[in-house]
Amino acid sequence: MHPEFEKYLVANTSLMEDTIQDIGNNAINKTLRRNELLLQAGDVCRHKVFIAKGLLRTYSIDANGNEHIVQFSPEHTWTLDIESYDKETPSLINIGATEPTEVLLWTKDDFNRLLNEVPELRKLSQQIISRNIYYSRQRILTTLSGTPEEKYDDFIQRFPNLLSRLPLRMIASYLGMSIKTLTRIRHTQLHR
CATH class of the missing domain: 2.60.120.10 (Jelly Rolls)
Structure with missing residues (x-):
């Protein structure tokens, strides 16, 4: 086992x-x-x-x-x-x-x-x-x-340990958004 x-x-x-x-x-x-x-x-x-x-x-x-x-x-x-x-x-x-x-x-x-x-x-x-x-x-x-920002926030709250394990294209696919949109959201959050 x-x-x-x-x-x-x-x-x-x-x-x-x-x-x-x-x-x-x-x-x-x-x-x-x-x-x-x-x-x-x-x-x-x-x-x-x-x-x-x-x-x-x-x-x-x-x-x-x-x-x-x-x-x-x-x-x-x-x-x-x-x-x-x-x-x-x-x-x-x-x-x-x-x-x-x-x-x-x-x-x-x-x-x-x-x-x-x-x-x-x-x-x-x-x-x-x-x-x-x-x-x-x-x-x-x-x-x-949800807005794209709300979808991403929900993802990082539910799966904080997956962010470093997944390529952006998979996170974007899961969230139903383009990589460009996801990159923009991440960039905005990093500069808050």
């Missing part, structure tokens, strides 16, 4: 060590190189993913080749394409590593069995789903009604 996953469960649950070991032992460990895909659009998402170390991005590419980043998933977070995973249909998104990344993967059958056997894991899973729904709603509202 990955020590970061063990630390995560110890910090977020009161599970006994043997249960933590069992959950971890059901996972597949995978290491991704920078820019390596974990999920490619067109493939079916077959795993729940815990990021032990590193950083993933979830994105789509439009007909003009432009990348649109939907989500960043740093260490100690979970990710997947929920629609593809639930419906077992081809994904419309890619999930790729922005830096060398270590993940743990659980198949749908294994994770569902663990949820049934470990009520506290089910509770943690439900809390994560709720937090993601709340965050997604807030992100949609900010995207629809």
